[in-house]
Amino acid sequence: MLKPRDIRTAEDARGIVEERSLSHVKVGLFDNDGVLRGKYMSRDKFFSSLEHGFSFCDVVLGWDVKDQLYDNARYTGWHTGYPDAPVRILPHSCRELPFEESTLLFLAEFDQHAEAVCPRATLRRVVEKCREAGFDPLASLEYEFFLFDETPDSAREKGFRNLKPFTPDWFGYSVIRNSVHAELYREILDLAERMDFPIEGLHTETGPGVLEAAIAVDGAEAAADKAGLFKTFIKVLAQRRGLMATFMAKWSGDYPGQSGHIHLSLRDRDSGKSAFHDPGQPRNISAVQRRFLAGQQRLMPELLSLLAPTVNSYRRLVPGFWAPTDATWGVENRTAALRVIPGSDKSQRTEYRLGAADANPYLALAAALGSGLYGVLQQWEPGEPVDGNAYALEHPRELALPRTLWESAQRLKTSEAARELFGNAFVEHFAASREWEEREYRRHVGDWELDRYFEII
Incomplete structure (x- = not known):
């Protein structure tokens, strides 16, 4: 039986979701201020995202802790239209969610061009x-x-x-x-x-x-x-x-x-x-x-x-x-x-x-x-x-x-x-x-x- 701490690869992540017969998982990433932003993701979407990544509105890199939009940022803003930014799931971050029976949490971080301003990616560099x-x-x-x-x-x-x-x-x-x-x-x-x-x-x-x-x-x-x-x-x-x-x-x-x-x-x-x-x-x-x-x-x-x-x-x-x-x-x-x-x-x-x-x-x-x-x-x-x-x-x-x-x-x-x-x-x-x-x-x-x-x- 797979345990969250044993998950290392996308194949492992897929395996634990299948083993638990989960219809959804929770995915989250940390914003500029260290606030965890996320959502529930369907099983099929999660499997696809493990291989190809997914998109997350880059407004979470363009607003403050009260969801008020920066008016002075170059990376994103009204001038860019707040597009989606590429995100990758981190299989090794798998966690139990004790308050939600059998549900799992996976962390993610911004990818490609958005990686330059992503807090987690900044530490990784x-x-x-x-x-x-x-x-x-x-x-x-x-x-x-x-x-x-x-x-x-x-x-x-x-x-x-x-x-x-x-x-x-x-x-x-x-x-x-x-x-x-x-x-x-x-x-x-x-x-x-x-x-x-x-x-x-x-x-x-x-x-x-x-x-x-x-x-x-x-x-x-x-x-x-x-x-x-x-x-x-x-x-x-x-x-x-x-x-x-x-x-x-x-x-x-x-x-x-x-x-x-x-x-x-x-x-x-x-x-x-x-x-x-x-x-x-x-x-x-x-x-x-x-x-x-x-x-x-x-x-x-x-x-x-x-x-x-x-x-x-x-x-x-x-x-x-x-x-x-x-x-x-x-x-x-x-x-x-x-x-x-x-x-x-x-x-x-x-x-x-x-x-x-x-x-x-x-x-x-x-x-x-x-x-x-x-x-x-x-x-x-x-x-x-x-x-x-x-x-x-x-x-x-x-x-x-x-x-x-x-x-x-x-x-x-x-x-x-x-x-x-x-x-x-x-x-x-x-x-x-x-x-x-x-x-x-x-x-x-x-x-x-x-x-x-x-x-x-």
């Missing part, structure tokens, strides 16, 4: 560059997310104000909380196992109703798939239980923001050993890891929009709230943007702590991995590590991070490294989408402005 350089990249992502005792309807009725968290008060690493709500925790863990994004650790974080999950390590492409599916189906599970989950970078000024930390390492393709681990060097930091770290540090300000892609992302990047404000690094230092974690051949790695939970995992990982690889190829060396509280220290001006999404988009557009790593088409398209996001924000008047200016000014 970076992974291919790593392999050409002699490395296999491994990654794992960990996410913080808040749960609320709300529904999509109740949250909107309240105007997203005065929402009731799933649990009260600040209580990190609470055994009381995870024991009282053991059924929910078990559902999350079981869902992750069944859908092949297994969780290594799950615990309460600091804040009311906030949890943190660390997803198991895998190859970089697979790790991004797991992260994207985790974010999607945590929301599904929550809403099926009458709850809501949010991965907003910062939903309240009263609580810390929500991180999406990225753990990365490289393995040498010839020897199979860690390219980061050198027991003959201080803290086991190899020359490759130093240069990888240097690339991440130097390019962080230029690639920030891929890791902090929303206006809200920048609410999190303030001192003292467990989020970095400069491109710093340190050894086992959680106040730095980059944390070196010394260990064995298996565990030596870097943690890219800048990332927020709202980032598209494919693009966040492409930025973290691509910048590191760039540093290795350029043989850069990092600056001095941070010792102590990075927030309280003065740092070189070139390490300062952009403070707004607009500024980040401009830095991306002018980054030669970004264009080398991701291609001109991607850089132009994604930067335009972030400019659109910032302009949409500016069009709206917020509560703070009304309270501050309405009567007095």
Whole structure:
């Protein structure tokens, strides 16, 4: 009997659908913002698509999270008529859908000309560059997310104000909380196992109703798939239980923001050993890891929009709230943007702590991995590590991070490294989408402005 994790080829995918006598499967692909878009596809259409691909309206690459159309994108828009774009199904991405008996999910990615701006394909191109350089990249992502005792309807009725968290008060690493709500925790863990994004650790974080999950390590492409599916189906599970989950970078000024930390390492393709681990060097930091770290540090300000892609992302990047404000690094230092974690051949790695939970995992990982690889190829060396509280220290001006999404988009557009790593088409398209996001924000008047200016000014 075929299992989803055994599926590798189009023939395997056809076989498992036939074996289960499925009339339809679900097919999905991730858009610019990391939102899974998809549909049910009939058996015959699916079989045909496995061999010849299928078409998906390219509007999903030309609109924002609220389905509002970009007015500044060259790739697609009213000027192109929003045509269909070619898509290929990825047989090895087959997953069970626990909430839909016997139903299967397959991921897809844009093909041919659309591949140039496809988030998943962008990461794949970076992974291919790593392999050409002699490395296999491994990654794992960990996410913080808040749960609320709300529904999509109740949250909107309240105007997203005065929402009731799933649990009260600040209580990190609470055994009381995870024991009282053991059924929910078990559902999350079981869902992750069944859908092949297994969780290594799950615990309460600091804040009311906030949890943190660390997803198991895998190859970089697979790790991004797991992260994207985790974010999607945590929301599904929550809403099926009458709850809501949010991965907003910062939903309240009263609580810390929500991180999406990225753990990365490289393995040498010839020897199979860690390219980061050198027991003959201080803290086991190899020359490759130093240069990888240097690339991440130097390019962080230029690639920030891929890791902090929303206006809200920048609410999190303030001192003292467990989020970095400069491109710093340190050894086992959680106040730095980059944390070196010394260990064995298996565990030596870097943690890219800048990332927020709202980032598209494919693009966040492409930025973290691509910048590191760039540093290795350029043989850069990092600056001095941070010792102590990075927030309280003065740092070189070139390490300062952009403070707004607009500024980040401009830095991306002018980054030669970004264009080398991701291609001109991607850089132009994604930067335009972030400019659109910032302009949409500016069009709206917020509560703070009304309270501050309405009567007095």
